[in-house]
Amino acid sequence: MAEHAIAEPENGLMTLVQRVRGQMYNRKLINRCSEIPLLQRLAIQLSPHPSPRPYFVRQLEQDGNRFRFRQHGVDLVSIPALGEDKQRTAEGFALVLGEMYALPMLCWTHVRPQPGNVVLDLGGNIGTTALSMSRMVGSNGSVYVFEPISHSTLKLNMESNDIKNVTVIPMAVGATSGTVQMDTNEFACDNRVVFGEGPDDKNPGRVQVPIVSVDQWCKDTGLSNVDFIKMDIEGSEEAAIHGAKELIERSMPKWSIATEHRGPDGKPTHGKVVKLLRSMGYQTKEIGNDYVYAWANSSPGTKS
Numbered sequence: 001m002a003e004h005a006i007a008e009p010e011n012g013l014m015t016l017v018q019r020v021r022g023q024m025y026n027r028k029l030i031n032r033c034s035e036i037p038l039l040q041r042l043a044i045q046l047s048p049h050p051s052p053r054p055y056f057v058r059q060l061e062q063d064g065n066r067f068r069f070r071q072h073g074v075d076l077v078s079i080p081a082l083g084e085d086k087q088r089t090a091e092g093f094a095l096v097l098g099e100m101y102a103l104p105m106l107c108w109t110h111v112r113p114q115p116g117n118v119v120l121d122l123g124g125n126i127g128t129t130a131l132s133m134s135r136m137v138g139s140n141g142s143v144y145v146f147e148p149i150s151h152s153t154l155k156l157n158m159e160s161n162d163i164k165n166v167t168v169i170p171m172a173v174g175a176t177s178g179t180v181q182m183d184t185n186e187f188a189c190d191n192r193v194v195f196g197e198g199p200d201d202k203n204p205g206r207v208q209v210p211i212v213s214v215d216q217w218c219k220d221t222g223l224s225n226v227d228f229i230k231m232d233i234e235g236s237e238e239a240a241i242h243g244a245k246e247l248i249e250r251s252m253p254k255w256s257i258a259t260e261h262r263g264p265d266g267k268p269t270h271g272k273v274v275k276l277l278r279s280m281g282y283q284t285k286e287i288g289n290d291y292v293y294a295w296a297n298s299s300p301g302t303k304s
Contacts, residue, residue: 056094100128148209195264213243
């Protein structure tokens with residue numbers, strides 16, 4: 001595998017200041033990335049490209065038709081590499097690793113899983129966020145991960161790390177239950193529900209998967225309370241929130257939502273998600289147009 005060097009920035013200090021003001025948004029994210037040594041974290045954050053993929057690609061080892069990452073007490077594998085271009089699988093794997101370790105948008109000071117919490121992970125991919133949240137909630141907590149495409153690899157990664165408090169649900173999440181088509185790719189990033197007809201109708205990676213609303217799933221399983229929901233589902237955010245209205249009325253779970261996507265109308269979802277959550281009684285904190293945290297108006301200790 002070719003080496004991916006981290007380029008030296010022309011003005012490293014200014015780049016770092018811009019990251020702190022923008023992407024890191026004064027949340028001291030870099031100080032929370034304890035899994036990576038300080039100098040390496042600085043090198044990642046100072047890179048002109050915002051993704052730390054080059055760093056993580058260098059850490060991967062090929063294991064049969066998968067890639068493996070074994071560091072910092074974590075053992076994770078990628079989905080099986082398909083076709084000739086294994087580099088794309090490696091880079092996709094490195095992307096989700098980067099989101100787990102170097103760009104932790106998952107939590108904010110007042111919106112994060114706590115010991116003993118019940119957590120839903122909507123859009124679990126290969127399990128990087130599930131692994132993080134498993135450790136946050138501890139042995140008395142539970143994490144339920146919805147992942148319609150990479151669920152087999154997700155389960156393998158939970159087993160490899162001896163995780164006992166994570167349950168994998170091989171389904172997509174939306175406003176209603178049934179089946180839905182999803183477009184997928186060979187490295188398992190950005191898999192998304194198909195919104196109507198379009199130029200990708202003959203996409204060989206298009207598959208049909210089961211989909212369920214959060215409310216229906218809660219009824220089916222008898223789960224009445226949820227404390228925290230992380231969601232990264234590539235444009236289906238509004239539908240999933242509408243499908244969780246009964247749960248919201250019961251327990252007002254906190255939300256951590258990736259909103260840099262486009263919805264069924266082809267327009268950005270961020271503003272619409274924020275508006276919807278506020279209409280349901282939530283306060284929100286936004287990170288640019290990419291992320292939103294939400295908590296109940298009545299929750300204590302939620303000042304920024």
